[in-house]
Amino acid sequence: MPSSRTSRGLAALGAGLATAAYAILLVAGRIHERRLTERYWRASREHFIAPEELTDECRxxxxxxQQATTTVMRSHVHRHGLIDKAHNEVALPGHxxxxxxxxxxxxxxxxxxxRKPAGGEVVTLLQKRRDALRASLDGVERRVVALEAYADRVVEADRQWEEWRQIEELSEGADAVLDLLARTARDDMAVAEIEGMTGQAAVVAEALTSAVESAKKAAVIALPPPAATA
Known part of the structure; x- marks a missing residue:
């Protein structure tokens, strides 16, 4: 049976080996993680274009x-599926x-x-190259114009949708308006009633005015005559 000193030594040795193994695994894990990060960056870099990679005209x-695409994707008619939402969500990002x-x-x-063409042959080749590049850029611009035309149509559809929605809301409230109109149909009768009450109040006010005048005259007659002065 091993002594207690031997047991403690074996335990310490085991702990040291375990620590060393953990450190090795940690370093290996960091190396693997860095490699994964580098591979992820390289893969994502293929799907990312920085603004500085484009000329001013291309930007x-x-x-x-992008503005045309955003206009379509944020429209009410797209979000409510009134136009081909599924196709838009695939085709527009692709374009x-x-x-x-x-x-x-x-x-x-x-x-x-x-920057400085060396010779006439280079100038000729450079012009042909520029003509070909311009043709490709013109094709891109035609696609952009088509996207903008689509976005304009969607904006118009959105405007029509908003008008339709407001008409629907007003139509749904038509019953309430008719009910309110029916409740106020007695206005003419109410006005006549109130005018009659106003006339009665005027008669009473006139009668009270006459009574007050009569009372004033009676009070004056009842008063003793003023004392004669020397």
Missing amino acids: LLLARG EWELATILRDYSRLAEAEP
Whole structure:
């Protein structure tokens, strides 16, 4: 049977090995986590385009496309499914991403042009290249214009929807309005009644006025004559 000193030594050795193993696992875990983070960043980087990657013209075109998409997605007719909501939620982000990637690639190619062409042949090739790039940018702009036209239609549909909704609300309150109108149909009779009461009050007021005048005259007659002065 091992002594108590031996037992304590074995226990300490076991604890030390366990601590060392934990430290190794911790370091390995951090390395694995860093590698996962790097892989995640590389994967997400493929789905992210920074504004500085685009030329000014391309940023403006992308902003217009994104604004049109946002207008549609935030509209009442989209949220209430009055237009093809499912298709919008798939197609519009797809169009937006395609626009962004084409504009990014265009910007890279445009920025890669030589600033000082060396020779006439380079100038000729550069012009052809620019013509091809412009054709691709014109295609992007046509798509942006189409998205804006769709957004304008959706805005008009939203306006019509809001008008319809208000008409429905007013129609639903029509019964209450008719009920209120019926309750106030006695206004003419009430006015006649009140005018009669007003006439009666005027007669009473006139009679009381006459009575007051008569009382004043009687009071004057009842008073003793004033004392004669020397």
